[in-house]
Amino acid sequence: MPTQPVKREVSVPETITVAELAAKMAVKGGELIKALMNMGVMATINQPLDQDTAVLVVEELGHTAKPLKENALEDSLVSDPALQGELLPRPPVVTIMGHVDHGKTSLLDYVRRTNVVAGESGGITQHIGAYEVTLPSGQHITFLDTPGHEAFTAMRARGAQVTDIVVLVVAADDRVMPQTIEAIDHAKAANVPIVVAINKVDLPTADPNKIRTELAGHGVVVEQFGGKYASVDISAKKGMNVDQLLEMIVLTSDVLELKADPDRRAKGVVLEARVEQGRGVVASVLVQSGTLRVGDPFVAGQVYGRVRAMYDERRRTVKEAPPSTPVEVVGWNGTPSAGDQFVSPLDEREAREVAGKRAALHREHEFRSTKFISLTSFHDNLGKGGPNELKMLIKGDVDGSVEALSESLQKLSTAEVAVRVIRSAVGQITESDVLLAAASGAIIVGFHVRPDVRARELAEREKVEIRLYDIIYKAQEDVKLALEGMLKPELKEVVLGTAEVRQVFRLSKGVIVAGCMVATGKMVRGEKIRVLRGDETVWTGRVEALKRFKDDVKEVEKGFECGVTLDGFSELQEGDRLESFKIEELARTL
Numbered sequence: 114m115p116t117q118p119v120k121r122e123v124s125v126p127e128t129i130t131v132a133e134l135a136a137k138m139a140v141k142g143g144e145l146i147k148a149l150m151n152m153g154v155m156a157t158i159n160q161p162l163d164q165d166t167a168v169l170v171v172e173e174l175g176h177t178a179k180p181l182k183e184n185a186l187e188d189s190l191v192s193d194p195a196l197q198g199e200l201l202p203r204p205p206v207v208t209i210m211g212h213v214d215h216g217k218t219s220l221l222d223y224v225r226r227t228n229v230v231a232g233e234s235g236g237i238t239q240h241i242g243a244y245e246v247t248l249p250s251g252q253h254i255t256f257l258d259t260p261g262h263e264a265f266t267a268m269r270a271r272g273a274q275v276t277d278i279v280v281l282v283v284a285a286d287d288r289v290m291p292q293t294i295e296a297i298d299h300a301k302a303a304n305v306p307i308v309v310a311i312n313k314v315d316l317p318t319a320d321p322n323k324i325r326t327e328l329a330g331h332g333v334v335v336e337q338f339g340g341k342y343a344s345v346d347i348s349a350k351k352g353m354n355v356d357q358l359l360e361m362i363v364l365t366s367d368v369l370e371l372k373a374d375p376d377r378r379a380k381g382v383v384l385e386a387r388v389e390q391g392r393g394v395v396a397s398v399l400v401q402s403g404t405l406r407v408g409d410p411f412v413a414g415q416v417y418g419r420v421r422a423m424y425d426e427r428r429r430t431v432k433e434a435p436p437s438t439p440v441e442v443v444g445w446n447g448t449p450s451a452g453d454q455f456v457s458p459l460d461e462r463e464a465r466e467v468a469g470k471r472a473a474l475h476r477e478h479e480f481r482s483t484k485f486i487s488l489t490s491f492h493d494n495l496g497k498g499g500p501n502e503l504k505m506l507i508k509g510d511v512d513g514s515v516e517a518l519s520e521s522l523q524k525l526s527t528a529e530v531a532v533r534v535i536r537s538a539v540g541q542i543t544e545s546d547v548l549l550a551a552a553s554g555a556i557i558v559g560f561h562v563r564p565d566v567r568a569r570e571l572a573e574r575e576k577v578e579i580r581l582y583d584i585i586y587k588a589q590e591d592v593k594l595a596l597e598g599m600l601k602p603e604l605k606e607v608v609l610g611t612a613e614v615r616q617v618f619r620l621s622k623g624v625i626v627a628g629c630m631v632a633t634g635k636m637v638r639g640e641k642i643r644v645l646r647g648d649e650t651v652w653t654g655r656v657e658a659l660k661r662f663k664d665d666v667k668e669v670e671k672g673f674e675c676g677v678t679l680d681g682f683s684e685l686q687e688g689d690r691l692e693s694f695k696i697e698e699l700a701r702t703l
């Protein structure tokens with residue numbers, strides 16, 4: 114019920130406490146708590162709400178919610194206009210991708226070995242996740258030191274776009290391979306330009322032209338063929354034409370006009386982190402904008418600190434790190450994760466606060482395990498600032514069917530929603546598919562194929578929906594229903610365990626506790642429960658509390674006694690049976 118005469122637009126960050134949200138809407142805390150209760154959310158005034166809940170309650174109160182993107186929390190720390198100066202050119206950040214054994218590591222090694230800036234004693238000795246090279250022209254390029262698609266997409270899945278340019282390595286004595294195609298998909302999905310490096314041209318069997326032709330077949334038409342992609346024939350092993358490749362990277366980056374403001378507070382991303390004896394937590398950070406200095410406070414994910422010292426890839430101490438510079442940072446209160454956004458606010462208190470909020474949010478997330486995109490929920494999110502594009506990855510057993518399916522699904526696009534296939538390929542559903550889907554907010558459709566074990570586990574962790582089909586028209590039908598908001602999730606009841614009620618305890622205030630013996634499975638606090646008498650279900654509700662002797666516990670296993678407090682059932686009798694169960698949503702399989 115809208116009670117406010119004034120309709121406001123309320124920006125909703127990733128997490129916000131009840132008190133903060135109430136202040137934004139100019140309502141009393143109590144009023145907001147009541148509105149939340151009406152929605153079935155019990156919250157106290159200082160409790161952080163996740164974005165979905167906050168958006169719902171804002172709209173419930175008659176306002177318009179504007180969800181802020183991920184990392185808005187960090188961005189707000191460094192977005193003070195007073196702190197901003199002029200945008201200046203910055204070096205490009207490059208990731209090397211390509212099929213296994215096509216020469217990614219060799220290329221990185223060659224560049225690392227040979228880039229000895231005049232007057233220095235040696236090349237790059239430390240592995241810090243990235244390194245910066247200087248060309249004879251004085252220009253700089255920063256290379257991410259971890260080749261591979263997983264690193265690239267894992268970062269993107271965390272909301273960190275780190276790479277400006279992808280160098281696609283293809284061996285000239287081989288052909289365009291599955292990971293070559295994957296790399297192209299990843300780069301295109303991230304909208305990052307590709308520079309092609311056709312490697313191993315020193316080999317007598319090398320046929321660079323064949324590679325160029327094959328690449329054209331995958332939508333990468335090189336300049337020699339009248340396309341837009343730069344391509345250089347190289348030998349990473351002999352170092353042939355690598356200088357030309359570096360020049361090409363610089364040219365490509367010139368077109369991008371990469372700029373950053375070195376005068377503001379530093380912002381970047383954690384590339385990797387480890388604990389070292391004697392040094393404590395050491396994390397490699399790529400500064401993306403602003404300048405990081407020794408002594409600056411910072412926050413990254415759930416941890417924070419103050420820069421005690423910084424080192425470059427040659428283990429030299431660094432006082433300042435401007436945009437596109439990778440540095441090792443010492444001075445953390447904990448270990449950050451790769452892909453965490455790194456920001457340096459003006460004062461340490463802010464850093465501590467944001468880290469605290471992140472930690473709270475993380476707990477919330479784990480607790481509620483928020484859904485990403487699913488076919489069933491897609492339509493519900495349409496009007497609420499959700500995507501108006503249903504993105505999909507399609508994997509199938511044969512080329513023809515993959516194409517047919519992908520075409521027929523894209524044809525289902527309507528005026529309001531587009532179906533966009535970001536990858537269609539032959540083969541099992543792999544981890545790399547799941548990562549790409551997670552990074553792009555896509556679902557995965559499998560046709561006559563299944564995910565492998567690791568892909569399935571990752572999909573569960575990343576909340577990526579995988580739908581499996583054996584019949585094309587069934588897939589079409591589901592997608593059509595999803596676009597119309599009509600697809601119902603398939604629900605399945607899973608029995609967790611059963612217990613016999615041996616004694617009924619009536620405590621003060623009408624609280625009733627069932628003294629039980631767990632007969633099969635387990636009893637789980639918070640899950641659903643039904644009371645069976647004979648064959649009849651006499652009550653269904655929730656396990657409010659679970660005790661082993663005097664201790665509150667989360668679960669009690671088969672063969673143990675326990676006390677179960679039922680949420681609101683007073684007619685419990687000795688001899689009743691309890692059945693603990695939960696409802697699971699199933700991805701439909703045919």
Ligand code: GDP
Pocket residue numbers: 211212213214215216217218219220260312313314315316347348349350351
């Ligand atoms: P990655 O799996 O893509 O990192 O490939 P590697 O860099 O490990 O290279 C795979 C193999 O190809 C190694 O045996 C390299 O020595 C070899 N190799 C890499 N680049 C070249 C090259 O330019 N010419 C020749 N002949 N061999 C190369």
Ligand code: MG
Pocket residue numbers: 214217218219260
């Ligand atoms: Mg390698």
